[in-house]
Amino acid sequence: MKSAWKMGLLAIAAGMLVIVVAIAFGLVQAGYVTLAADQPAAAVVESVDAGSGPGIVELLYFHRTDRCTSCNNAEQYARETLDQYYKDEVESGEISIRSIDYQQDKATADKYNVKVQGLKIRTAAGGQENVKDVPEIWSYVSDRDAYVKYLKTVIDKELGR
Structure with a gap:
């Protein structure tokens, strides 16, 4: 039972990670956020x-x-x-x-x-x-x-x- 609980928690964490990455990717694609390699420093x-x-x-x-x-x-x-x-x-x-x-x-x-x-x-x-x-x-x-x-x-x- 403990193993199933840990696997479920791991699946939830992995799902949340996928969602965060997808949101970040969407913001980059929309131009709201740029990655350091995409944009030089402020000056x-x-x-x-x-x-x-x-x-x-x-x-x-x-x-x-x-x-x-x-x-x-x-x-x-x-x-x-x-x-x-x-x-x-x-x-x-x-x-x-x-x-x-x-x-x-x-x-x-x-x-x-x-x-x-x-x-x-x-x-x-x-x-x-x-x-x-x-x-x-x-x-x-x-x-x-x-x-x-x-x-x-x-x-x-x-x-x-």
């Missing part, structure tokens, strides 16, 4: 022709073709942050923002390993490019002021302020 460094002049900061906002309110807010608040705090830098070209439909612009999505909507900050100076994910924006999309304050802190850090 990607690669050589580019960024020249030796002053650096640039570019916000890359990736979105789906069909957009929800939160996605629209995320982009709008990023633009408002630039308008409110970085007007001179935007006019000089030191800071910019691009809105990219990753479902339509597959080349750019592949270049930056994008599978879901989000914000990346790309900095380029001295022949080096750094790209960082900013997933924390989603914590602030329902509060414009908090979003703007947070993003300003992130951009200031990139600008060395």
Whole structure:
């Protein structure tokens, strides 16, 4: 009897393991989770022709073709942050923002390993490019002021302020 009980428990554990693996596989396939081998670290460094002049900061906002309110807010608040705090830098070209439909612009999505909507900050100076994910924006999309304050802190850090 003890043997049958142990076998039943082992079968349940094996079944749970199969379910967990199947769920994880589904999340990876859907693009919600990436495996370490699939995605570089948060900061990607690669050589580019960024020249030796002053650096640039570019916000890359990736979105789906069909957009929800939160996605629209995320982009709008990023633009408002630039308008409110970085007007001179935007006019000089030191800071910019691009809105990219990753479902339509597959080349750019592949270049930056994008599978879901989000914000990346790309900095380029001295022949080096750094790209960082900013997933924390989603914590602030329902509060414009908090979003703007947070993003300003992130951009200031990139600008060395």
